[in-house]
Amino acid sequence: MIIDPYGRVTFSPGYTESEEYRTRLVKWRSYQEVVFFSNAGVLVLHWGRRLGKSFTLGAWAVKRCLENPGRLVTVLSNSKQNGIEFIGAAAKYAELTNAVLASKAEFKDESDGDLVENMRMEIRFNFGDGIVSRILVLAANPRTARGFGGDLILDEFAFQEDSEAIWDAAAPIFSENKDYACRVASTGNGRFNMFYKMANPGSDFLVSRIRRSEAYRMGVPIYHPVTRREITPDEARAESMDKASYDQNYECSFCDDNAALLTFDLIEKAEYLVNDDRTRECFICSQEWTFDALKFMENCRGPMCYGVDIGRNRDLTVIVAAEKVGGCIFVRGVLRMANMRGQSQLKEFRAVFGMRNFGRACLDRTGIGQFLVEFAQDLPGVGQHRAEAVHFASREPRENKDGLEREDTGLVTELMAMDLLRVFEGTGIKIPNEREFRDSLRKPERIATSNGVKIAATRDEAGHADEFWALALLVRAMKVRESQFAYEAPVREPSTPFLSDRHDRRLIALV
Numbered sequence: 001m002i003i004d005p006y007g008r009v010t011f012s013p014g015y016t017e018s019e020e021y022r023t024r025l026v027k028w029r030s031y032q033e034v035v036f037f038s039n040a041g042v043l044v045l046h047w048g049r050r051l052g053k054s055f056t057l058g059a060w061a062v063k064r065c066l067e068n069p070g071r072l073v074t075v076l077s078n079s080k081q082n083g084i085e086f087i088g089a090a091a092k093y094a095e096l097t098n099a100v101l102a103s104k105a106e107f108k109d110e111s112d113g114d115l116v117e118n119m120r121m122e123i124r125f126n127f128g129d130g131i132v133s134r135i136l137v138l139a140a141n142p143r144t145a146r147g148f149g150g151d152l153i154l155d156e157f158a159f160q161e162d163s164e165a166i167w168d169a170a171a172p173i174f175s176e177n178k179d180y181a182c183r184v185a186s187t188g189n190g191r192f193n194m195f196y197k198m199a200n201p202g203s204d205f206l207v208s209r210i211r212r213s214e215a216y217r218m219g220v221p222i223y224h225p226v227t228r229r230e231i232t233p234d235e236a237r238a239e240s241m242d243k244a245s246y247d248q249n250y251e252c253s254f255c256d257d258n259a260a261l262l263t264f265d266l267i268e269k270a271e272y273l274v275n276d277d278r279t280r281e282c283f284i285c286s287q288e289w290t291f292d293a294l295k296f297m298e299n300c301r302g303p304m305c306y307g308v309d310i311g312r313n314r315d316l317t318v319i320v321a322a323e324k325v326g327g328c329i330f331v332r333g334v335l336r337m338a339n340m341r342g343q344s345q346l347k348e349f350r351a352v353f354g355m356r357n358f359g360r361a362c363l364d365r366t367g368i369g370q371f372l373v374e375f376a377q378d379l380p381g382v383g384q385h386r387a388e389a390v391h392f393a394s395r396e397p398r399e400n401k402d403g404l405e406r407e408d409t410g411l412v413t414e415l416m417a418m419d420l421l422r423v424f425e426g427t428g429i430k431i432p433n434e435r436e437f438r439d440s441l442r443k444p445e446r447i448a449t450s451n452g453v454k455i456a457a458t459r460d461e462a463g464h465a466d467e468f469w470a471l472a473l474l475v476r477a478m479k480v481r482e483s484q485f486a487y488e489a490p491v492r493e494p495s496t497p498f499l500s501d502r503h504d505r506r507l508i509a510l511v
Contacts, residue, residue: 029218031215031218032052035057036060041174043183043206044199045057045183045208046188047252048210048250049250054089057183058091059093062094062135069127071133071134072133072148073136073152075153076141076155076160080119082155083155087121087135087137121136122134123135146170148173151174152173152174152183154184156186157184157185158186167198184199187252188248188249189248191255213251216232233250242264242442243442266424267441270424271430271432284333284336285335287338289335296332297333297352300323301357302359304358305323305359305360305474306319306321306322307470308320309469309470311466316337317336318466320333320473324478327428328430331432335348342375360480364390364473366391370389374389391412393411395411396409396412398410398415419472419475429475437467440465440468441468443465
């Protein structure tokens with residue numbers, strides 16, 4: 001068989017001289033073409049999702065069957081659905097190229113029920129005189145890996161159980177015969193599996209790595225999940241609820257096998273809508289508090305408490321404001337400040353710390369936050385107790401289930417993160433339903449170390465979990481009993497030196 005660079009198929013006289021085959025054009029993308037024509041013994045495909053892995057390898061399997069009459073191509077799949085998809089891709093390629101007349105190809109499904117372990121599907125290519133090539137799809141396990149004799153395809157290998165045992169069973173068979181070849185394909189699935197060892201940049205295997213963003217530049221379209229308009233990879237990533245999963249599924253990264261501290265389920269149960277002006281219960285502001293936000297918060301019955309995560313260039317400064325209603329923490333305001341000078345940030349602190357229903361705040365004094373915290377504590381009626389400075393690198397005694405201090409200590413960030421987790425698990429908090437807020441809450445992870453479990457958050461272009469830490473500081477501020485800080489019950493109308501219609505309806509800052 002001869003295949004030209006466009007995927008058109010003709011046959012050498014060895015086994016096709018008595019048949020007339022027609023060919024059709026297969027429009028390969030460049031990265032598919034490289035894999036289809038590769039002569040490598042073992043080739044690892046680390047491709048983003050929906051970029052044509054199944055069709056490329058299905059076509060490769062057909063090619064191997066036709067080039068080598070009597071060849072067996074074994075496909076080990078992690079699910080019956082993936083096995084059916086692979087068989088369909090192989091059949092589609094055979095049909096597109098007219099590589100085999102329909103009367104010469106047979107499809108059989110000999111699976112015993114729907115259980116994946118009983119999966120057995122095959123396509124048979126009959127050349128006459130008892131010569132048959134087969135594509136055989138089986139469930140992935142070490143036992144089936146030992147039984148093949150020919151080419152091998154490990155489909156979605158990162159999701160196969162006992163992947164290391166499967167590879168140990170399969171490798172000796174094709175390593176002993178230079179005519180056998182192996183293709184290993186998958187998207188990523190963490191770092192504790194054989195696929196990661198084979199596909200990571202430091203491995204000794206030949207790897208074809210294609211990211212969605214690269215395929216997009218080659219003409220592979222992406223469509224919005226709701227509107228169905230064509231979008232860019234950056235827009236698709238922005239729409240994703242879980243950036244780490246998106247990067248692993250589409251951009252060929254490998255997620256750590258650490259679990260996010262706050263699950264989607266916990267976050268979703270705590271969210272409420274904030275974009276309906278008729279029932280607005282939370283204001284989200286950028287760079288400065290709006291007049292309506294200040295008026296709304298001052299009219300909350302309080303006491304109003306605040307968590308302040310301070311940043312300047314790389315990270316945002318985020319203020320999260322909340323009150324307790326019936327034992328539940330309701331977030332009432334969020335302010336994000338990017339690249340703002342300290343004096344401008346202090347002005348926004350004054351706006352809320354000067355309200356008559358101000359209760360207490362916890363502020364991050366790590367790094368540049370030290371000076372802003374000191375200035376905030378010097379504001380009239382505030383002081384060090386009502387504006388607590390928290391250093392993220394400090395350690396504090398742990399508490400038992402009764403709230404009493406133990407002898408051992410923990411990093412303050414980990415203690416605050418676990419306090420926040422307990423509040424979410426107890427359904428004791430309501431937060432704004434906003435993607436940016438949700439993305440920040442998903443960043444901190446539990447990371448297993450030799451010294452136990454620690455909490456860490458990744459930094460990306462959107463920040464370093466700034467909203468998460470501001471919310472954790474808020475919960476810390478509320479741990480103190482209300483009787484330990486003074487506040488005045490709010491009136492229903494805004495009070496005057498803080499709220500005014502003068503100067504673009506903005507707060508007149510106290511000097």
